[in-house]
Amino acid sequence: MHITETAVPGTFVVNPAQLPDERGTFFESLRASRLAEAVGRPFVPRQINFSVSRRNTLRGLHGVAIPPGQAKYVTCVRGALRDIVVDLRVGSPAFGRYTVNVLNAESGRALYIPEGVGHGFLALTDDTCICYVLSSEHVPGTQIDINPLDADLALPWGFSEPPLMSAKDAKARSAAEAESAGLLATWREATQGTHSFAVRKT
Structure with a gap:
């Protein structure tokens, strides 16, 4: 697998090496030692979730307060989705920066998302299934x-008609409101005990 850090520090794209034959295709979705080497610390799974979405469903942006904090390893196991990750760590040199990736079942591409970073996606097909x-x-x-439609973040979701959203997501605070309310993790809280994430210029 090929693991590359994105413009959001500590977030990595994982592209597996596919091994096709007459039966189909095989690939490794996650090898803990390789991911730990890239990320700088172990990733230990504690829970696995799935969601299934209709085309043009927008889910996010979601994160978890620190503590307890929550890193995610995200893959699309059916269909396709446009995935957006946003740096919401107050004091981060990349605060507000985002990265966009298309995940689909065929590629097996995955994303590692660290604590304190917001995550959301737009389903590009009916019956899109994502694994967290x-x-x-x-x-x-x-x-x-x-x-996810926060005007200050101005995220490029790419929908051509109003997306299907939960009432909770549609009424969620802006990033600035969440920061003012003290809900967002600081850069130090999110990265304490980990390696120093490099910041890419884009």
Whole structure:
């Protein structure tokens, strides 16, 4: 697998090496030692979630407060989606920066998303299924929701008609409102005990 850091520090794209034959295709979706080497610390799964979405469904932006914090390893196991990750760590040299990736079942591409970073996606096909491998179990009341249509973030979702969203996501705070309310993790909280993430210029 080929692992590359994105413009959001500590977020990595994982492209697996595919081994096709007459039966079909085989690839490794996750090898813990390779990911730990790239990220700078172990990623230990504590919970696995799936969601299934109709085409043009927009989910996110979501994150988890620190503590407990939650890193994610995200793959699309059916269909296709446009995935956006946003640096929401207050004090980060890349605060507000985002990265966009198309994930689909055929490529097996995955994303590692560290604590304190917001995540969302737009389903590009009906019956799109995403898998979240999580570093912590769900703790009620710790989820942070940011409006994915926040004008200040101006994220390039690429929809041509109004997306299908939950009422919770549609009414979520802007990033600035969440920061003012003290809901966002700081850069130090999110990266404490980890390697110093490099910041890419884009």
